[in-house]
Amino acid sequence: MSAVENKLRREGASTRRTQMRHLFQGWLAHHRLSAADSLARVLDHPFASTLTWLVLGIALALPAALTVALDNARALSDRWDSPAQLSLFLSGSVSADEAQSLSAALQQRPDVEHVAFVSRDAALAEFSVLSGFADVLETLERNPLPDVLLLTPVPGSDAAPALYTELAADPRIAEVVLDMAWLERLNTLMQISRRVVWALGSVLVAGVVLILGNTIRLSIESRREEIVVIKLVGGSNAFVRRPFLYTGLWYGVGGGVFAALLVASALWLLGGPVMRLAELYQSNFRLGGLGIMGSLNLVLIGGCLGLAGAWLAVTRHLRLIAPR
Amino acid sequence: MITFDRVSKRYEEGHEALSEVSVEIRQDEMVFLTGHSGAGKSTLLRLIMLIERPSRGQLIVDGQNLAKVGERGIPRHRRNIGVVFQNHQLLFDRSVFHNVALPLVIGGYEQREIGRRVRAALDKVGLLSKERALPVTLSGGEQQRVGIARAVVARPRILLADEPTGNLDPLLSAEIMQLFEAFSQVGVTVLIASHDLALISRMRHRILTLRGGRLVGTGA
């Protein structure tokens, strides 16, 4: 191969590279142009656009708010979750000594963390102080309360239900009350709620995509002539599609921002009352919100849904618009 | 440059708009296409642009058999062809500059290059001073010249025009035709459909005559 040929070949390769770079820059420039142009069009109709954003925002805010509510409920139930406690009400025939030895025996078990003995006298004293019925209780001839063992299973284990069945069969014990029962019910309820939120969320998300698809369809219709001209002078489908995809993106992102704002303002309105309620129960519980990441996620999800809706509309309708 | 080989076109719901058309147009030519309304002039141009496909026959444009150009190849094919329409087909919410720049934006040219070429094209059609104007503020002749600037801005090898002077008075029409002649002289293949026989027979170029979809005169 001659030196001249070599040189020509190198130059050929470098012009091709330059051409590729120019094409890439042109492509990038059109992305910038489409993004800016679409945004300008969206902002050119502030009323219609705000309405679209609000509709999308509400549709996105509902599942987001429900998720936040469930997260808060779980945070709340986690505080009570462990350790669960079993209250063993001893039968009247059991003496104080027998009660003590039962307590000691239970304390030895590997699945039991701790056993506290509350004698019937102690229970009555505490009750009269707490209830304010001291005067009434004085008049009673007999202490109506049984001895109670407060049993804490080893935390994290699922020992509580097994202990419950075993101890309920013990003749010395009149009644076992598992404080877990209502928590289990709460957990089941929350699982169901989570499913409902998912189902509701899917329906609303589908709604968002359809709303956006329709909005984009209208904007395609209103620019039908422009699309024809672009196709006539050699615009590819991708080129025609681009501004509409950006329009979808801007609607979706705006909807996400509105949704995040809606959730944040709802939490802000609820935050004060919840805090006062928590204080009444001597709890330092605070409402958790979406947080920065959650809000960004919401905006991101909005953007993706916007793109999806636009894609749907564009693939369906652009094909039908061709030069005649 | 453009070769029709026994090309026929039958629209789905109609009779044959073009029948057995065979003609060859060389690269350095400027050719007129004439005939009464409904003779098939627009159909012939639409076939070259791949807006329609032939029902029969073979069509070769710039060495490319159009039967081999798929849906995805159409945009690239059209970028090689400049088109001028009777009704201009301008974007009325964009400035003259943006209208003319459209083919370059589609072609992915750099911003600086776009500015340079658009101004050169506007200069050629004598509208450099109107680059910021909106098309509605222009006269019919000026709008048509914007359409011509857009058709030539990307330096296509072929220039098609469908009744480009249809709405213009004789003086303006003659000016427009002279513009096309100028492009022909720099090596662009020009094909103009027009039923204005008085105007085109004064110019010394080949005239193709269509009658009822058949080519009855090739002017050669």
Ligand SMILES: Nc1ncnc2c1ncn2[C@@H]1O[C@H](COP(=O)(O)OP(=O)(O)O)[C@@H](O)[C@H]1O
């Ligand atoms: N899209 C179409 N569908 C059906 N028939 C058409 C269509 N376009 C044109 N035609 C018919 O084809 C014939 C040629 O039309 P056209 O090419 O527009 O003629 P010209 O441009 O010479 O006036 C006419 O009879 C016209 O009615």
Ligand SMILES: [Mg+2]
């Ligand atoms: Mg016609």
